[in-house]
Amino acid sequence: xxxxxxxxxxxxxxxxxxxxxxxxxxxxxxxxxxxxxxxxxxxxxxxxxxxxxxxxxxxxxxxxxxxxxxxxxxxxxxxxxxxxxxxxxxxxxxxxxxxxxxxxxxxxxxxxx
Amino acid sequence: xxxxxxxxxxxxxxxxxxxxxxxxxxxxxxxxxxxxxxxxxxxxxxxxxxxxxxxxxxxxxxxxxxxxxxxxxxxxxxxxxxxxxxxxxxxxxxxxxxxxxxxxxxxxxxxxxxxx
Numbered sequence: 001x002x003x004x005x006x007x008x009x010x011x012x013x014x015x016x017x018x019x020x021x022x023x024x025x026x027x028x029x030x031x032x033x034x035x036x037x038x039x040x041x042x043x044x045x046x047x048x049x050x051x052x053x054x055x056x057x058x059x060x061x062x063x064x065x066x067x068x069x070x071x072x073x074x075x076x077x078x079x080x081x082x083x084x085x086x087x088x089x090x091x092x093x094x095x096x097x098x099x100x101x102x103x104x105x106x107x108x109x110x111x112x113x
Numbered sequence: 114x115x116x117x118x119x120x121x122x123x124x125x126x127x128x129x130x131x132x133x134x135x136x137x138x139x140x141x142x143x144x145x146x147x148x149x150x151x152x153x154x155x156x157x158x159x160x161x162x163x164x165x166x167x168x169x170x171x172x173x174x175x176x177x178x179x180x181x182x183x184x185x186x187x188x189x190x191x192x193x194x195x196x197x198x199x200x201x202x203x204x205x206x207x208x209x210x211x212x213x214x215x216x217x218x219x220x221x222x223x224x225x226x227x228x229x
Contacts, residue, residue, distance in 0.1 A: 034217065034218070036220070042223065043221055044157075044220040046217065090156065090157070098144070100147045101208070101218055104156065105155070106155075106156050108154075
């Protein structure tokens with residue numbers, strides 16, 4: 001079955017500390033992988049995506065993610081978190097055929113001062 | 114870049130009435146559009162997939178007669194919630210995908226529907 005697992009429901013990090021949000025996927029075909037961020041009451045903003053090529057992907061706002069096929073993972077990282085990064089983060093997987101994205105349950109990031 | 118405009122952003126309606134939500138791709142042709150529903154503090158649940166000029170494909174458990182989806186052109190898809198009830202109150206988000214795979218999936222800003 002196709003699925004996305006985000007093991008951490010809620011993470012709190014100190015401002016300036018590093019961040020890693022975990023994402024594991026199960027997908028039968030070559031996956032397209034995405035990370036989105038959502039602020040309360042807002043739509044989704046794309047942070048980064050992986051289609052093919054270099055497995056380390058750079059995104060907006062200083063985020064990066066690494067695709068590890070052997071681990072079926074696509075973890076999101078940021079070296080130094082800012083208070084404005086507090087939001088809901090969703091990992092998603094899709095296929096080349098244009099099928100809908102499958103989302104994880106999301107991870108809520110809180111940033112403490 | 115790819116932009117999807119979704120309107121209205123918020124709507125309050127009375128029970129029994131219908132509400133239409135529009136999703137427009139502004140700078141690309143959206144061959145496929147997806148409609149999601151999101152409950153508070155939960156993930157996005159796919160409701161239906163629509164391809165331009167074709168009938169929408171609904172996910173299991175989604176009432177096609179209640180949630181009418183029309184994708185009449187390559188830039189516009191609409192979701193109409195018919196005979197709305199309070200339990201239909203939710204956050205609805207559309208997503209569009211074009212022919213250029215580099216666009217990926219672009220999301221609208223969502224519509225907060227409250228049925229009173």
